[in-house]
Amino acid sequence: MKETPANKSIFRFLQERLPGYFLVDEPLSRHTWYRIGGPADFLVYPKDEDSLIDLCVLCKRLDVNTYVIGKGANLLASDRGFEGVALNLERSFRCICREGESLRVGAGLTLEELILWCERNQLGGLEGLSGIPATLGGALCMNAGAGASEIGNVVNEVKLIDAQLQPRAVDAERIGFGYRAAPGLQETIILECRMNLHSEHEEVLRDARLARITERASKQPLEFPSCGSVFKRPKEGYAGQLIEKAGLKGLRHGNAMISDKHAGFIVNLGGAPAADVLFLIRKIQQTVSTLFGVPLEPEVKLVGFD
Numbered sequence: 127m128k129e130t131p132a133n134k135s136i137f138r139f140l141q142e143r144l145p146g147y148f149l150v151d152e153p154l155s156r157h158t159w160y161r162i163g164g165p166a167d168f169l170v171y172p173k174d175e176d177s178l179i180d181l182c183v184l185c186k187r188l189d190v191n192t193y194v195i196g197k198g199a200n201l202l203a204s205d206r207g208f209e210g211v212a213l214n215l216e217r218s219f220r221c222i223c224r225e226g227e228s229l230r231v232g233a234g235l236t237l238e239e240l241i242l243w244c245e246r247n248q249l250g251g252l253e254g255l256s257g258i259p260a261t262l263g264g265a266l267c268m269n270a271g272a273g274a275s276e277i278g279n280v281v282n283e284v285k286l287i288d289a290q291l292q293p294r295a296v297d298a299e300r301i302g303f304g305y306r307a308a309p310g311l312q313e314t315i316i317l318e319c320r321m322n323l324h325s326e327h328e329e330v331l332r333d334a335r336l337a338r339i340t341e342r343a344s345k346q347p348l349e350f351p352s353c354g355s356v357f358k359r360p361k362e363g364y365a366g367q368l369i370e371k372a373g374l375k376g377l378r379h380g381n382a383m384i385s386d387k388h389a390g391f392i393v394n395l396g397g398a399p400a401a402d403v404l405f406l407i408r409k410i411q412q413t414v415s416t417l418f419g420v421p422l423e424p425e426v427k428l429v430g431f432d
Contacts, residue, residue: 154166160198163205165207167210196216197216206430215317237255248331259354262319266319350394352392352394354426381398
């Protein structure tokens with residue numbers, strides 16, 4: 127952490143308002159699925175909505191960056207880290223409140239926890255998302271999905287902190303859920319959402335969950351750290367197929383490699399810096415664009431880069 131007046135002010139605030147809930151100079155490699163990333167000046171676990179807003183207001187006044195990292199499954203963090211406050215809501219924003227076949231769920235709960243809860247309580251609608259490593263907030267922000275299943279399909283309303291740092295509720299239509307996109311949720315901090323599910327037998331949900339997890343394991347290189355699919359699906363074809371057709375499958379740069387199991391993944395073979403992964407991302411984009419005229423848009427979020 128740089129000894130700046132802004133950082134000193136944030137440190138004092140955290141000591142006074144969030145004792146025991148923050149870390150200083152915390153390596154993001156400990157909090158991302160890639161196992162990559164330098165230190166964040168602060169990693170903060172806000173204890174409630176009020177303290178989260180107060181912290182964000184202070185950061186905005188001091189011109190300090192903030193970023194919600196969730197489970198870090200869809201992030202590539204810079205080797206030099208993140209200058210600012212990284213936020214994680216997994217400790218406190220974890221409510222599940224049932225109202226018939228509707229749920230109100232906190233953004234810090236993981237999809238896995240939520241899916242298992244729904245299974246035990248015989249509520250269907252989320253089982254197609256089994257195996258996706260994300261908090262609910264992260265899943266909403268990118269409209270996480272697999273095949274025809276997308277989390278936006280079941281969302282009724284999202285409570286968030288908007289760009290003006292005001293809490294408000296936004297209904298699903300105004301969010302504009304699309305393929306791996308939720309335009310109305312960008313530049314916000316998601317607090318919770320309401321979703322509409324349906325009754326289903328527990329064994330049916332369990333079978334569907336296990337089948338989805340088995341399918342993912344058979345097709346994806348889960349034995350190595352990665353961010354999942356690096357690119358969004360282009361308008362024509364699939365990113366993995368284009369990358370393989372371009373002859374890039376299995377290409378290695380340092381300790382990062384375009385997976386030889388699924389070319390849509392870039393894996394960390396062990397100790398790879400972010401620079402190795404970023405090199406392969408740029409190599410793929412350039413090659414696929416040159417050969418096929420197809421621009422590939424990253425699905426992975428870059429944190430701490432210029």
